[in-house]
Amino acid sequence: xxxxxxxxxxxxxxxxxxxxxxxxxxxxxxxxxxxxxxxxxxxxxxxxxxxxxxxxxxxxxxxxxxxxxxxxxxxxxxxxxxxxxxxxxxxxxxxxxxxxxxxxxxxxxxxxx
Amino acid sequence: xxxxxxxxxxxxxxxxxxxxxxxxxxxxxxxxxxxxxxxxxxxxxxxxxxxxxxxxxxxxxxxxxxxxxxxxxxxxxxxxxxxxxxxxxxxxxxxxxxxxxxxxxxxxxxx
Numbered sequence: 557x558x559x560x561x562x563x564x565x566x567x568x569x570x571x572x573x574x575x576x577x578x579x580x581x582x583x584x585x586x587x588x589x590x591x592x593x594x595x596x597x598x599x600x601x602x603x604x605x606x607x608x609x610x611x612x613x614x615x616x617x618x619x620x621x622x623x624x625x626x627x628x629x630x631x632x633x634x635x636x637x638x639x640x641x642x643x644x645x646x647x648x649x650x651x652x653x654x655x656x657x658x659x660x661x662x663x664x665x666x667x668x669x
Numbered sequence: 670x671x672x673x674x675x676x677x678x679x680x681x682x683x684x685x686x687x688x689x690x691x692x693x694x695x696x697x698x699x700x701x702x703x704x705x706x707x708x709x710x711x712x713x714x715x716x717x718x719x720x721x722x723x724x725x726x727x728x729x730x731x732x733x734x735x736x737x738x739x740x741x742x743x744x745x746x747x748x749x750x751x752x753x754x755x756x757x758x759x760x761x762x763x764x765x766x767x768x769x770x771x772x773x774x775x776x777x778x779x780x
Contacts, residue, residue, distance in 0.1 A: 599774055
């Protein structure tokens with residue numbers, strides 16, 4: 557069964573304390589893995605797309621990496637404004653296009669000043 | 670401004686009363702999709718559309734209908750809503766193969 561599991565469910569960090577979020581997946585034929593950020597009461601906001609093992613992408617304090625079975629979202633020296641729920645999704649659609657997406661349940665990150 | 674809009678944002682209705690939640694995007698995106706988000710279950714895909722007149726089921730399509738007659742619009746139809754369809758609904762759009770832009774959400778309560 558296709559599945560996406562994120563861990564931990566919740567993570568509390570002090571400002572400046574670096575850490576990583578995990579997304580493990582079991583999908584027959586990965587066609588893209590996506591990271592989103594969601595603030596309370598709002599729609600998810602796109603962060604990264606990764607397509608192949610070994611790929612890495614960075615944006616400000618965030619860095620996403622991908623292996624054959626999991627992805628990590630590394631947060632370096634986080635700030636309170638990084639507090640949000642981070643969602644991982646995998647695509648089991650057609651070719652390189654986003655068809656049927658499966659989302660993990662998310663990791664709720666809290667960064668205290 | 671490039672955006673995905675949903676209406677209504679909040680809706681309280683009764684069991685069995687047909688309703689439609691509209692979704693519109695102004696970015697000329699081919700791909701559109703509907704999700705529901707429930708505590709403890711996360712975001713689950715209901716239906717998606719790769720282009721006009723092309724729709725397909727996601728993981729939780731039961732009790733929902735969609736249509737894609739125009740590129741910009743992708744309404745979600747609940748013909749006979751039930752309390753288990755109480756949820757937060759999101760519409761999203763994207764160019765095929767690229768990241769999705771999400772709407773602001775519609776909070777639906779069915780009593």
